[in-house]
Amino acid sequence: MTSEPISHSESLVESSQRFRAPRLINQIFRWLTLALAVGIGLVLVWITYSLLSIALPAIAQFNLGFLFTQVWNPVQELYGALPQIYGTIVSSIIALIFAVPLGVGVAIFLSEDFLPRRVLTPIAFLVELLAAIPSVVYGMWGIFVFIPAILPILQGVHKAFGWIPFFSTAPSTRQMFATGLVLAIMILPTIIAISRDSLISVPPQLRQGAYGLGATRWETITQVLLPASLSGIIGSVMLALGRALGETMAAAMLIGNANRVNVSLFAPASTISALIANQFGEASGLQKSALFYQALILMVLTLVVNMLAEVIVNRFQQVE
Amino acid sequence: MSSQNPLDSHHQDLSSRAMDYTVSSGRKFFGSLMTTLVILCVAIAILPLGSILFMLLKNGLGRLFQDFPAVFTELPPPPLVDGGGLRNAIMGTILTCLIGSLISVPVGVLTAIYTVEFGQGNKLSQFVRFCTNVLSGVPSIIAGLFAYGVVVLTMGTFSAIAGGVALSVLMVPIIIRTAEEGLKSIPREVRQGLVGIGATTFQGVFSVILPAALPFIATGVTLALARAAGETAPLLFTALFNQYDARSLREPTATLSVLIYNYAITPYKNQNELAWAAALIVVVLILAVSILARSFTKRKVY
Numbered sequence: 001m002t003s004e005p006i007s008h009s010e011s012l013v014e015s016s017q018r019f020r021a022p023r024l025i026n027q028i029f030r031w032l033t034l035a036l037a038v039g040i041g042l043v044l045v046w047i048t049y050s051l052l053s054i055a056l057p058a059i060a061q062f063n064l065g066f067l068f069t070q071v072w073n074p075v076q077e078l079y080g081a082l083p084q085i086y087g088t089i090v091s092s093i094i095a096l097i098f099a100v101p102l103g104v105g106v107a108i109f110l111s112e113d114f115l116p117r118r119v120l121t122p123i124a125f126l127v128e129l130l131a132a133i134p135s136v137v138y139g140m141w142g143i144f145v146f147i148p149a150i151l152p153i154l155q156g157v158h159k160a161f162g163w164i165p166f167f168s169t170a171p172s173t174r175q176m177f178a179t180g181l182v183l184a185i186m187i188l189p190t191i192i193a194i195s196r197d198s199l200i201s202v203p204p205q206l207r208q209g210a211y212g213l214g215a216t217r218w219e220t221i222t223q224v225l226l227p228a229s230l231s232g233i234i235g236s237v238m239l240a241l242g243r244a245l246g247e248t249m250a251a252a253m254l255i256g257n258a259n260r261v262n263v264s265l266f267a268p269a270s271t272i273s274a275l276i277a278n279q280f281g282e283a284s285g286l287q288k289s290a291l292f293y294q295a296l297i298l299m300v301l302t303l304v305v306n307m308l309a310e311v312i313v314n315r316f317q318q319v320e
Numbered sequence: 321m322s323s324q325n326p327l328d329s330h331h332q333d334l335s336s337r338a339m340d341y342t343v344s345s346g347r348k349f350f351g352s353l354m355t356t357l358v359i360l361c362v363a364i365a366i367l368p369l370g371s372i373l374f375m376l377l378k379n380g381l382g383r384l385f386q387d388f389p390a391v392f393t394e395l396p397p398p399p400l401v402d403g404g405g406l407r408n409a410i411m412g413t414i415l416t417c418l419i420g421s422l423i424s425v426p427v428g429v430l431t432a433i434y435t436v437e438f439g440q441g442n443k444l445s446q447f448v449r450f451c452t453n454v455l456s457g458v459p460s461i462i463a464g465l466f467a468y469g470v471v472v473l474t475m476g477t478f479s480a481i482a483g484g485v486a487l488s489v490l491m492v493p494i495i496i497r498t499a500e501e502g503l504k505s506i507p508r509e510v511r512q513g514l515v516g517i518g519a520t521t522f523q524g525v526f527s528v529i530l531p532a533a534l535p536f537i538a539t540g541v542t543l544a545l546a547r548a549a550g551e552t553a554p555l556l557f558t559a560l561f562n563q564y565d566a567r568s569l570r571e572p573t574a575t576l577s578v579l580i581y582n583y584a585i586t587p588y589k590n591q592n593e594l595a596w597a598a599a600l601i602v603v604v605l606i607l608a609v610s611i612l613a614r615s616f617t618k619r620k621v622y
Binding site for chain 1: 343347348350351354355357358359360361362364365366368369371372375376379427430431433434435437438439444445447448450451452453454455457458459460461462463465466469470489492496520521522523546549550551552553556557577580581584585592595596599602603606607610
């Protein structure tokens, strides 16, 4: 968008009396929209501030030790966030491990002409629908359909690879690994949509040049198109990571809410958002404050990830 | 990736058979292997969608038709009681979404008007765009805690208003983005014409530009509503839940999404069935709205 600035208000006939009222209205309108635009920026600050103000007692009590303590004891009023931070990050990593190759694969398929456009458009639409399913429905599907379906497979993995610490416990019906898989499905549309856009936006000359050198379609994809669209793909992965970190309902329903760190991925675990969703209702006093402290950690975590994603995606758009 | 080898062997091929260009079998195999893999990726990605839609229809449709009007007109029953419906939850979802859009639509559209019409890509509007994108990445449960801290603690009660405020935080970024797109889609000639006849930005925006950008804004609002209708986490501690009808906006209010959460994790069969029926209603609603939103922008004004 390189439309030149056209300032309506200034270029008007200056001195005429009868233009005064419309110009005054215009000025007021300008200030109103400006205030709201600035307000959008302030909302982020406001959200952080409101979390901080309620978290303050817990911050004063536990300091930074909160981040490394593995205890959640409402009776003795001792709280720590280590199991939740661990669970949030590990479940998101599991999600990324499965969603990134899958998502980039689908993005390649949708950006190439393997099939005529008439067939590709509905497939792209179906993928977008994945993003439209509410997370609570994913959670319910996970409880009643997905986990019962994959449990036998996980049991097989446990039998064969039980000596690896990650698979060392018998698969539980609520567990970290299955939660990560459901998260992977939920973040797929994000990865696919942005990766596909950045693959499509690679200048066609690059592709033509590669073909001209005798490269096959797949050599072109792996050696020219993917490297050229790498920053867009990385940006999409960061955005997806942000979504996985903050995802609440599916995690709250599937992860099992065990407030301890367990190396085995087949054991119940917890995430920050799952803990908040499960305990907030009954919490009061210091416990509620500790929950807000956890929320603050989540907020900082997702803010950092999203800002990085934003910077990366912006750079990719400028290169383009 | 095992991608360097094919090109090397390609070189040898060329030197041995000067003009005769054929793709070596290894390179062909790599190609068909990768093509098979990505088709597999698509199949795996679409499988969960198929499974979810199938289970929703299988478990929800029966209940919906079995006691047809009751599902929509009755209240949810206590545990171990049969029958009942989702009346209060349906009303609550409509109400919270309505409050959410009453806040987010004016804020979002006016912000977009600033960044496109007044700011025109200056530093501040770039900053606002950055904040919008970051805001859209804020986890929904954080939006809920924010509304809890700002509205629930101030009002002293859980309410549909607090739920609406939480939803508006999630809706605003979607509306700003689509409204910006809509405003930018108006050709420069139209703006130049407006300057030419001596209209102020205010007059131009409200008489010409906004009406022309309306399809985009409508798309944004419907997409935002589709997102809000399915959100659970922001409503857990704001609208909370209510076994009965909420008699005012200042009372805890049931919503479909929170009802799904509450009833999916109970051991009672009737409540599980109601959760499936509610999930079917929400998903059908969201899909219908998403498809509707596409049709708005399909017929372009310019």
